[in-house]
Amino acid sequence: MSDATATVRTERHPDLPPPATTVGVLGWLRTNLFSSWLNTALTLLGLYLLWLIVPPLLDWAVFSATITGEDRTACEPNPGACWVFIKVQFWQFIYGFYPPDQTWRVNLTFLLFVAGVAPVLIERIPGKKWALFYLLFAFPVIAYVLFVGGVFGLPLVETALWGGLSLTLVVSIIGIVASLPLGILLALGRRSKMPILRMLSVVFIEAWRGVPLISVLFMASVMLPLFLPEGVNFDKLLRALIGVALFSAAYMAEVVRGGLQAVPRGQYEAAAALGLSYWKTMGLIVLPQALKIVIPGIVNTFIGLFKDTTLVAIIGLFDLLGRVHTATTNAAWLGMSTEGYVFAGAVFWVFCFGMSRYSIRLERKLGAGQRRR
Amino acid sequence: MAQAQVVKAPSDDVVIQIVGMHKWYGQFHVLKDINLSVYRGERIVVCGPSGSGKSTMIRCVNRLEEHQRGQIIVEGTELTGDVRQIDAIRREVGMVFQQFNLFPHLTVMQNLTLAPMWVRKMPRAEAEATAMRYLERVRIPEQAHKFPGQLSGGQQQRVAIARSLCMNPKIMLFDEPTSALDPEMIKEVLDVMVELAESGMTMICVTHEMAFARRVAHRVIFMDGGEIIEQNDPENFFTHPKSDRTKLFLSQILGH
Numbered sequence: 001m002s003d004a005t006a007t008v009r010t011e012r013h014p015d016l017p018p019p020a021t022t023v024g025v026l027g028w029l030r031t032n033l034f035s036s037w038l039n040t041a042l043t044l045l046g047l048y049l050l051w052l053i054v055p056p057l058l059d060w061a062v063f064s065a066t067i068t069g070e071d072r073t074a075c076e077p078n079p080g081a082c083w084v085f086i087k088v089q090f091w092q093f094i095y096g097f098y099p100p101d102q103t104w105r106v107n108l109t110f111l112l113f114v115a116g117v118a119p120v121l122i123e124r125i126p127g128k129k130w131a132l133f134y135l136l137f138a139f140p141v142i143a144y145v146l147f148v149g150g151v152f153g154l155p156l157v158e159t160a161l162w163g164g165l166s167l168t169l170v171v172s173i174i175g176i177v178a179s180l181p182l183g184i185l186l187a188l189g190r191r192s193k194m195p196i197l198r199m200l201s202v203v204f205i206e207a208w209r210g211v212p213l214i215s216v217l218f219m220a221s222v223m224l225p226l227f228l229p230e231g232v233n234f235d236k237l238l239r240a241l242i243g244v245a246l247f248s249a250a251y252m253a254e255v256v257r258g259g260l261q262a263v264p265r266g267q268y269e270a271a272a273a274l275g276l277s278y279w280k281t282m283g284l285i286v287l288p289q290a291l292k293i294v295i296p297g298i299v300n301t302f303i304g305l306f307k308d309t310t311l312v313a314i315i316g317l318f319d320l321l322g323r324v325h326t327a328t329t330n331a332a333w334l335g336m337s338t339e340g341y342v343f344a345g346a347v348f349w350v351f352c353f354g355m356s357r358y359s360i361r362l363e364r365k366l367g368a369g370q371r372r373r
Numbered sequence: 374m375a376q377a378q379v380v381k382a383p384s385d386d387v388v389i390q391i392v393g394m395h396k397w398y399g400q401f402h403v404l405k406d407i408n409l410s411v412y413r414g415e416r417i418v419v420c421g422p423s424g425s426g427k428s429t430m431i432r433c434v435n436r437l438e439e440h441q442r443g444q445i446i447v448e449g450t451e452l453t454g455d456v457r458q459i460d461a462i463r464r465e466v467g468m469v470f471q472q473f474n475l476f477p478h479l480t481v482m483q484n485l486t487l488a489p490m491w492v493r494k495m496p497r498a499e500a501e502a503t504a505m506r507y508l509e510r511v512r513i514p515e516q517a518h519k520f521p522g523q524l525s526g527g528q529q530q531r532v533a534i535a536r537s538l539c540m541n542p543k544i545m546l547f548d549e550p551t552s553a554l555d556p557e558m559i560k561e562v563l564d565v566m567v568e569l570a571e572s573g574m575t576m577i578c579v580t581h582e583m584a585f586a587r588r589v590a591h592r593v594i595f596m597d598g599g600e601i602i603e604q605n606d607p608e609n610f611f612t613h614p615k616s617d618r619t620k621l622f623l624s625q626i627l628g629h
């Protein structure tokens with residue numbers, strides 16, 4: 001056995017820079033891509049797959065694609081994508097059969113929406129309270145009048161004519177806006193001390209979660225009218241909206257419940273000890289914490305809802321995907337389905353990716369300065 | 374095992390009266406025939422082994438726990454299921470927890486002004502002035518705009534005390550306020566509590582800080598197995614414990 005020794009320093013050791021191989025581009029490559037034989041092999045395999053996929057894809061989508069012209073004959077000389085199809089059909093993909101001379105109403109509604117949402121979502125823009133008030137109370141009325149019309153000299157536009165991306169946005173935004181508060185109430189109900197309220201919430205949530213959205217929509221459009229008295233007939237779109245909102249509320253309720261469970265009991269107790277009532281405890285203490293915890297889950301539900309709106313095609317409403325699908329069956333454009341679906345997919349992706357990025361930013365902002373113990 | 378009142382109280386104005394109180398958790402009989410009167414301005418220290426029901430007893434006083442038999446009367450109001458009475462009592466009774474339980478999503482200032490503004494309907498400016506005054510009393514006015522997560526444990530507990538005081542309570546309950554703290558932070562919290570005691574606040578304090586008990590308590594109560602076993606003034610409690618269980622407990626916490 002050797003002697004136990006220790007070097008005893010008589011002066012402070014200076015701080016040294018880290019070894020060169022762990023920093024910089026080379027260091028990064030080394031630690032992330034070539035740290036072992038297996039890693040190196042996987043990196044090379046990945047590069048090979050990219051080489052197989054990316055060049056032909058770019059060739060199809062960009063280099064050999066056609067963007068000029070008015071009909072399919074323009075595309076015949078080129079082997080790549082025929083974006084002329086999208087260009088010609090573009091306004092229908094956006095507005096459906098909304099009368100072309102009235103589409104300014106859709107645009108104006110959209111602008112008014114952005115004007116309200118921007119201050120709420122972006123920190124630098126002031127006036128959050130007013131914007132929220134406007135969005136919750138004034139905007140729905142304005143939007144309804146503009147979209148539907150029939151008053152103030154605006155011609156009536158039947159919901160059957162609505163379609164394309166604007167319909168997708170109408171369904172998903174209303175679904176999102178309705179499902180969050182409903183979901184919160186259901187989640188609170190499910191954790192309530194009152195057995196009847198608890199049971200009603202559980203039954204509601206489990207019933208809606210247990211059926212596919214398609215059957216909800218079918219029931220809304222086919223079965224509901226059977227139960228309604230003769231002559232009472234409410235709009236197909238409205239029925240679909242209610243179906244979508246209640247369906248996502250059930251999902252939202254479970255997401256929110258997860259957040260509620262993550263708030264420690266001490267928070268409820270401290271609030272109670274200060275004399276805060278149930279609703280003040282929930283609104284000021286518990287929900288702000290619970291919702292922050294489940295932002296990823298909430299946004300996940302929003303994204304799911306946004307994409308699920310495509311199912312309204314089942315009951316004869318033509319959202320973006322429905323419009324694209326119909327256009328590809330048009331005799332003048334047969335064989336263009338790849339372009340159509342790539343376009344629809346890209347539009348959906350942009351919206352979903354946007355929501356996802358925003359949620360990450362929001363989490364970071366809300367998390368700042370609030371390290372948990 | 375009712376004992377005669379052995380300690381002279383600082384006043385004869387009873388603010389908390391617990392009579393023949395029992396509590397069960399399911400089948401488990403956690404509190405057994407608790408009888409206790411607390412006088413205005415009195416400071417009581419409650420001690421006893423872990424699991425003896427100390428927390429449960431003081432949590433019954435502001436109805437964080439519900440008792441099943443007997444009476445609890447706080448400031449002349451009996452605690453029943455009536456929500457409005459419960460809220461009224463909670464406004465007058467402050468509580469400080471072992472785990473601080475500050476609201477992590479709010480700044481220190483917001484933690485302090487929330488209840489005065491939402492429960493007492495105090496205007497914001499007045500609530501903030503009050504909050505600042507209490508932050509100065511607990512000696513951390515400079516932390517007003519930080520979040521709780523940015524403070525040390527001792528600072529957090531002092532904020533928690535200030536938060537309770539902002540509601541201007543008549544009674545303060547403390548449930549092991551220093552047990553979750555690192556040793557070097559215990560003193561700063563106890564100093565604040567001593568100062569509060571000197572201001573004449575009625576206090577019930579569950580703690581094992583025996584020096585604190587000697588210094589501020591009028592009365593020390595010993596609990597074991599859900600019962601109050603012994604009560605005495607601090608001097609006699611520590612030097613002449615009567616029951617064997619008290620002697621055993623004292624030897625365990627003082628004997629090392």
Ligand SMILES: Nc1ncnc2c1ncn2[C@@H]1O[C@H](COP(=O)(O)OP(=O)(O)O)[C@@H](O)[C@H]1O
Nearest residue numbers: 398401403421422423424425426427428429430
């Ligand atoms: N919510 C509860 N449900 C069931 N048993 C509990 C609950 N809270 C505490 N107890 C039990 O009651 C007894 C007394 O607990 P407590 O009042 O916290 O003791 P102390 O504060 O003296 O350590 C313990 O045995 C504990 O396990």
Ligand SMILES: [Mg+2]
Nearest residue numbers: 427428429549
């Ligand atoms: Mg305890």
